[in-house]
Amino acid sequence: MRNVQKRNHTGRRYVFICGLHRSGTSLLGRNIARMENCTGFKDTGVIEDEGQFLQDVYPTAMTYGGAGRFGFDSRAHLTETSVLFTPANAARLRKSWHAYWDNSKTIFVEKTPGNLLKTRFLQAVFPDSYFIVIRRHPVAVSMANQRWKVSLTPLHNLFDHWLHCHALFEEDKKYLKHLYELSYEDYVRDPDKYHEEIAAFIGTRVPESSMEQVTGQYNERYFNRWSDLWNNSGFTGYYGFIAVKYEPKFMNYGYSLTKGFDINEERLREGERISATAGALYRLLADAYALMVRLTTRSKGYIRKQLRTHLPGPLKVRIQRLLQ
Template sequence: MTDPVTDAASGRVPRPGQRFVFIGGLHRSGTTPLARTLAAHPQVSGFHDTGAKEDEGQYLQSVYPTAADRTRSGPGRFALSPAAHITETSPLADPANRDRLIADWSRYWDLDREFLVEKSPANLVMTRFLQKLFPEARFIVIMRHPAIVTLSTKKWAPRTRLSTLFENWFRAHDLLRQDAAHIEHLHVLTYESLVRDPGETLDRVRDFLGLSGPIPAEAVRDRSGGYRDRWLRLAEAGDPFTRRRFRRLCERFEDRANAYGYSLTDIDRVPPIDLSLRPAA
């Protein structure tokens, strides 16, 4: 491995022993509140006030194309493109690119902190690539109910079918499940556990990372209620076409939702707080 490239702006780089933490999860899954909550811990530095969309690290680096650029699609569709999934076999998984990423991101980290966090939704399907460059890194993925994510993403992609948005959710998480066997340090949590039991959920994140002291949870708020009600209205709509469409979505995706601990016919069913996507031994 080459020596880290010095950040041209500050003349500083992460010192030995500092840990990189990558947060991923589909758009509308809670990556932003999770990253901001984690960055409130005194040992942690995350990106803020960068001018980039949602302070996402993908917009603050010069190594790999953003998810939108490489897939030519946006939220709700990007995981359906083969170009979304980047692994250790990518020609970009080169030690020199680790140095470039460190130099790019170090402009926005407080390098006096021990844990350096980068958050981008597409990290969900890039864990193996990032681990190749940062073998010591920790990966945290947040998952949220597929129906809630689908409905909340629909406002960003009004012309995209609900079925396509569902397919994007399952494709992204199926890739994560496939990749999980290759990832040394991976922690998966759900949005539902974060908002319903933030203390225990964040304690598990703390223990996974090895932080000292609790992670503040004041910023965690549940914003799923309106989408939950909208999903229930689809089931009970007076329009027979809408009801039929709802039934077809449930028939098509219920088993796949169950595989992740969710249900489309029972919107309040969520996975347990102790969640693992790794294959059974």
């Protein structure tokens, strides 16, 4: 966690929650919006009440491939030098979001994962802005993203995306006036501590009640899955290769792909012995498998949609009864 350049809190403030998909941004954003004199988006009818879907100034992350992919498109990275930063667009974005905030408050909270790559742009549009960036273990983030089969992405690509986005942010944060960083792991371990620190950072107080419960059980699920894939899957060479390849890079952020997991030592040594050529082949196989899953999932979805659209009502009812 790091605080950067606090100042006196006067007038309206804008608080942006940033972090990759499945990093805990939704939970953190909802709890910050519950703090005194804060307002966030609620019951808007859009996905996760995210601000990206309540404006038309910049494209959503889905335009650039969605979770686990959007950061690879350079257009997703916005700064104060972007062609989208104009007086007209700034006014339009403020108007769009204030239509959904409670304007009787003075602290306005917005959460969108893609904010991680838009901090400098948002600071230019909202000069009185505060950025809260949450980072989560890459195994948990990546495996959580793999639950969306319609856009299934291999782990090595998800690891690359995690590193790419955080590297961009590391450069951008040098320009931010008000920044608070924390890890998901620290947050779920002691939420009360971080709620108090964040409240002080943005100039408010934590209410005595109404904060959403925080639990750390979800990381454990993904960590167990990672260990199981290493030890028992038919593709252990792939997992060993990517673990060894990415370990030094993630260690720079304080995360390990090998330490703290129930991993057979022999599996780890096997991963260290895999050549670059064999590793590249493993990556190609993982890419091919992910593509097959995506195509199968989308085909099933298309067929279901066509059946719902074209089948007569009585036949739909009959099929539903057979499936029950």
